[in-house]
Amino acid sequence: xxxxxxxxxxxxxxxxxxxxxxxxxxxxxxxxxxxxxxxxxxxxxxxxxxxxxxxxxxxxxxxxxxxxxxxxxxxxxxxxxxxxxxxxxxxxxxxxxxxxxxxxxxxxxxxxxxxxxxxxxxxxxxxxxxxxxxxxxxxxxxxxxxxxxxxxxxxxxxxxxxxxxxxxxxxxxxxxxxxxxxxxxxxxxxxxxxxxxxxxxxxxxxxxxxxxxxxxxxxxxxxxxxxxxxxxxxxxxxxxxxxxxxxxxxxxxxxxxxxxxxxxxxxxxxxxxxxxxxxxxxxxxxxxxxxxxxxxxx
Amino acid sequence: xxxxxxxxxxxxxxxxxxxxxxxxxxxxxxxxxxxxxxxxxxxxxxxxxxxxxxxxxxxxxxxxxxxxxxxxxxxxxxxxxxxxxxxxxxxxxxxxxxxxxxxxxxxxxxxxxxxxxxxxxxxxxxxxxxxxxxxxxxxxxxxxxxxxxxxxxxxxxxxxxxxxxxxxxxxxxxxxxxxxxxxxxxxxxxxxxxxxxxxxxxxxxxxxxxxxxxxxxxxxxxxxxxxxxxxxxxxxxxxxxxxxxxxxxxxxxxxxxxxxxxxxxxxxxxxxxxxxxxxxxxxxxxxxxxxxxxxxxxxxxxxxxxxxxxxxxxxxxxxxxxxxxxxxxxxxxxxxxxxxxxxxxxxxxxxxxxxxxxxxxxxxxxxxxxx
Numbered sequence: 264x265x266x267x268x269x270x271x272x273x274x275x276x277x278x279x280x281x282x283x284x285x286x287x288x289x290x291x292x293x294x295x296x297x298x299x300x301x302x303x304x305x306x307x308x309x310x311x312x313x314x315x316x317x318x319x320x321x322x323x324x325x326x327x328x329x330x331x332x333x334x335x336x337x338x339x340x341x342x343x344x345x346x347x348x349x350x351x352x353x354x355x356x357x358x359x360x361x362x363x364x365x366x367x368x369x370x371x372x373x374x375x376x377x378x379x380x381x382x383x384x385x386x387x388x389x390x391x392x393x394x395x396x397x398x399x400x401x402x403x404x405x406x407x408x409x410x411x412x413x414x415x416x417x418x419x420x421x422x423x424x425x426x427x428x429x430x431x432x433x434x435x436x437x438x439x440x441x442x443x444x445x446x447x448x449x450x451x452x453x454x455x456x457x458x459x460x461x462x463x464x465x466x467x468x469x470x471x472x473x474x475x476x477x478x479x480x481x482x483x484x485x486x487x488x489x490x491x492x493x494x495x496x497x498x499x500x501x502x503x504x505x506x507x508x509x510x511x512x513x514x515x516x517x518x519x520x521x522x523x524x525x526x527x528x529x530x531x532x533x534x535x536x537x538x539x540x541x542x543x544x545x546x547x548x549x550x551x552x553x554x555x556x557x558x559x560x561x
Numbered sequence: 562x563x564x565x566x567x568x569x570x571x572x573x574x575x576x577x578x579x580x581x582x583x584x585x586x587x588x589x590x591x592x593x594x595x596x597x598x599x600x601x602x603x604x605x606x607x608x609x610x611x612x613x614x615x616x617x618x619x620x621x622x623x624x625x626x627x628x629x630x631x632x633x634x635x636x637x638x639x640x641x642x643x644x645x646x647x648x649x650x651x652x653x654x655x656x657x658x659x660x661x662x663x664x665x666x667x668x669x670x671x672x673x674x675x676x677x678x679x680x681x682x683x684x685x686x687x688x689x690x691x692x693x694x695x696x697x698x699x700x701x702x703x704x705x706x707x708x709x710x711x712x713x714x715x716x717x718x719x720x721x722x723x724x725x726x727x728x729x730x731x732x733x734x735x736x737x738x739x740x741x742x743x744x745x746x747x748x749x750x751x752x753x754x755x756x757x758x759x760x761x762x763x764x765x766x767x768x769x770x771x772x773x774x775x776x777x778x779x780x781x782x783x784x785x786x787x788x789x790x791x792x793x794x795x796x797x798x799x800x801x802x803x804x805x806x807x808x809x810x811x812x813x814x815x816x817x818x819x820x821x822x823x824x825x826x827x828x829x830x831x832x833x834x835x836x837x838x839x840x841x842x843x844x845x846x847x848x849x850x851x852x853x854x855x856x857x858x859x860x861x862x863x864x865x866x867x868x869x870x871x872x873x874x875x876x877x878x879x880x881x882x883x884x885x886x887x888x889x890x891x892x893x894x895x896x897x898x899x900x901x902x903x904x905x906x907x908x909x910x911x912x913x914x915x916x917x918x919x920x921x922x923x924x925x926x927x928x929x930x931x932x
Contacts, residue, residue: 453647456614461661461708462635471660475651 294320299536303330303529310525330530338521339506340534343514350429350510351492357434358488359481365435366443367469371455381444387437393497400501403428424505433492439484446480447473482549486542493539511535563590563748564625564715566611571620573606573772580606582772583620588716591746597759598769599795604752605720607769611750612718613637624715635664640709644721646701648693648708655680655689658707665712679711682741699730706741716748723758735761756796760784768792785932790924793848799872799879799892801918802854804864806845807886816928818847818919820864822885827863830914832928848918851879851892855911856902862909866891871902878902884910 297320302310304326313319334340368374369381403422410419422428450473458468474481496512503509509517515531522528566588573581581603588594596604609615611622613634622630629637648657656663659676667675680686683703693701702722709717719738723731739762742749753759759766760780768775768783768791776788787793793801805821810829817829830847859865866884878899881890891910895902902908919928 451645451647453643453645454649456612456634457641457643457647457649457708458660459614460612460634460639460641461712462664467664472649475649 296536297321299529299532302526303533304328305330305526307524307526327526330524330526331534333524333527334518334530334534338514338518339509340511340514340518340531342506343509343511344534346426346508347493347511349426350495351489354430354433354492355485355489357430358436358439359484361434362436362439362484363443363474363477363481364469366440366447367465367473369440370444370447371452371468371473372465384437384440384444388441396497396501399432400498403432403502423502424508425503426508428502429495429499429508429510432498433488433495436488439488442480442484442487443477446477450476479549482546486546489542490539493535562715563746565590566716566748566750567621567623567626568607568611569621569623571607571610571622572618573603573610573615574618580772581610581618584769584772584774585620586767586774586777588748588750590748593742593749593751593762593764595751595753595759595763595766596769597753597756597766597795598775600754602769603772604754604769608718608720608750608752611716612639612641638712638715639718640712640714640716641718642702642705642709642720642722644724646693646705646725648701648704650693653690653692654685654696654704654707657693657704658711661708661712675711679707682710683707698726699734702726702734703737706738710741710745710747714747716750719749719751719753721753722751723753724755731758738762757798760796766796768795770795786926786929787848787918788926790846790848790920790926793918793920793926797850799851799881800889801848801850802891803846803848803888803920804884804891805886805888806847806919809845816919818845820847820886822887823863824861824865826861830863830917832914832917832919845922846888846920846924848920849891849912849916851894853912853916854891854893856880856893856895856898857909857911859907859909862911864910866908866910868902868904868906868908871904873899880908882908882910 301313301320301322304322305313306325306327306329309325310319313324318324369377369384405420406422408419408422408425408427410417410425419425422431454472454476455468458472463471494512495510496516499508499510499513500516503513512535515528515535518531519528568584568586571581571584572579584603584607586594596607598604606615610617613629613632613636617630621628624637649660652660655673655676658679659672662672662675677686680689683706685700685703685707688696688700688704693704696704702725705722722738723734726734735758738751742762751758751762763780765777766780766783767777770791776783776792778786783792783796787796787801790803794803806818807821807823808819810817816832818832819829864884864886866882866887868880869883869890870881872879872881878895880893880895880902882893884891893910916930917928918926918930921927
């Protein structure tokens with residue numbers, strides 16, 4: 264923005280070049296999306312007929328909704344969609360509470376070992392999930408859990424093939440705690456102290472003072488954690504071999520193995536992508552503000 | 562019900578460093594006590610310990626004779642006004658003021674009544690539904706005070722409440738705080754680094770330096786009879802001048818003093834003190850307030866120097882002199898001669914020995930002017 268706002272002093276050609284560059288960059292990101300969207304309304308023949316030209320990205324020629332009808336009519340996409348919605352909503356919902364409370368404790372309360380735990384948090388940030396996924400899988404494979412058998416709640420010997428194996432390990436999230444922690448630390452301590460003098464308990468300070476002042480970071484964490492959960496692939500592949508608790512991403516992979524129609528695959532991909540885009544558009548304002556406010560590079 | 566406060570040998574340590582080094586004092590019910598001192602003297606820490614926001618390392622804090630060291634802030638029932646106002650940004654004025662009552666689960670109707678009363682007292686009724694971001698600095702400060710008075714506290718604690726306001730608003734709010742105290746008669750402990758605020762508001766002032774009380778007294782007591790050089794230099798604007806003493810002679814119950822740089826032909830200053838000012842190492846100093854000095858011709862004057870600066874404030878004009886034997890420029894309040902004095906003038910300094918303060922080598926006052 265700052266480059267453009269000083270445009271008065273720049274030549275028209277320089278500004279033109281800048282805009283052209285930005286447009287080019289935007290197209291690099293937009294083209295795959297346009298291709299997916301366009302192809303989802305085409306037959307295989309139409310896709311290949313347009314593949315060598317700009318027509319691959321523009322919805323021209325014969326268009327059809329048959330791909331969507333096929334995707335919705337074959338396979339369990341709606342079931343998988345519901346699974347993904349449940350997994351994402353519960354993980355994000357519980358995550359907001361757990362992670363913000365953890366960050367509140369680290370950022371605003373005094374207790375022995377607080378600095379050590381905060382440092383540990385940073386260590387956790389740099390460990391890739393792939394590195395711990397196998398040991399974690401072995402752990403959950405042997406953890407007693409709950410399940411339904413013939414309509415009755417029973418104790419099971421493993422968490423595998425459940426929805427909660429895709430939820431509980433991801434509720435507490437080091438990066439989310441870190442984002443909350445950074446944001447909470449920027450809120451003046453005087454607010455807490457004024458509330459304590461007003462008779463608040465730490466939990467009331469959290470609820471009445473910290474949370475209402477932190478809407479942007481709640482939006483950011485929702486989007487980041489929600490996106491990560493929605494796109495979760497590796498973990499459900501290794502922990503959910505059955506269909507009942509399968510999420511969308513794994514569902515698509517399975518669907519991909521059963522069809523040779525690219526249009527079907529693109530229709531499936533579009534159905535997966537649209538909710539994420541919609542959420543981002545709705546929360547965009549909050550998201551951008553929080554990324555700026557918390558001083559975290561987006 | 563205004564409470565009495567008592568601090569007994571209070572200490573505060575941060576990571577092995579002593580911040581408060583044994584403070585003892587009492588605050589009577591309805592008294593307005595001001596803690597004053599330079600930055601880092603521990604005045605805010607002391608206030609926060611009274612509020613319960615800082616732990617007391619050792620010593621006792623008593624409210625109405627009851628030890629409250631381990632009570633949390635809410636149980637102490639104090640109202641506190643912060644330098645930053647600390648108004649909750651997402652709440653309206655009324656919600657801010659009524660927050661403590663809401664936490665105390667007071668019925669809504671009674672709560673609203675109390676909030677409305679507090680807002681009326683502070684002339685904030687029309688701002689009832691505004692958010693803090695829509696208020697001016699002075700209005701925010703009044704809301705912060707409203708939040709403190711609404712719960713009818715045992716004592717009010719003010720932590721430099723006016724330092725974020727501009728000069729004219731500060732004077733206005735100072736008067737409002739004073740009027741409010743006269744009306745409510747609450748016990749007040751007020752922290753400031755501004756000695757004018759301290760002088761105008763306090764029943765008694767506590768001067769702190771390096772975590773130690775240097776003097777407690779009524780404002781004029783501190784001004785007229787400072788117990789030590791620190792208080793003498795801290796209270797009063799422009800500050801008291803300190804002149805180095807070259808020699809003291811005790812003769813027949815009086816002390817004859819010769820100043821560094823004093824003209825050989827002028828008589829020694831005779832002070833009516835028998836206390837030995839020459840105890841201990843280091844220089845003895847004589848202190849004199851600007852209003853007790855006058856300018857004369859340089860020839861034959863006790864001390865002679867040049868005018869370094871002239872401050873014309875309207876009602877008063879002060880000349881600041883460079884003098885031999887003075888630790889800093891010496892302030893003199895000018896009278897009729899104000900218009901004739903200019904920077905660079907060579908002048909003489911004269912003062913009445915009766916008005917002089919004398920500090921021994923340890924900086925302790927051994928003589929103050931009689932009332």
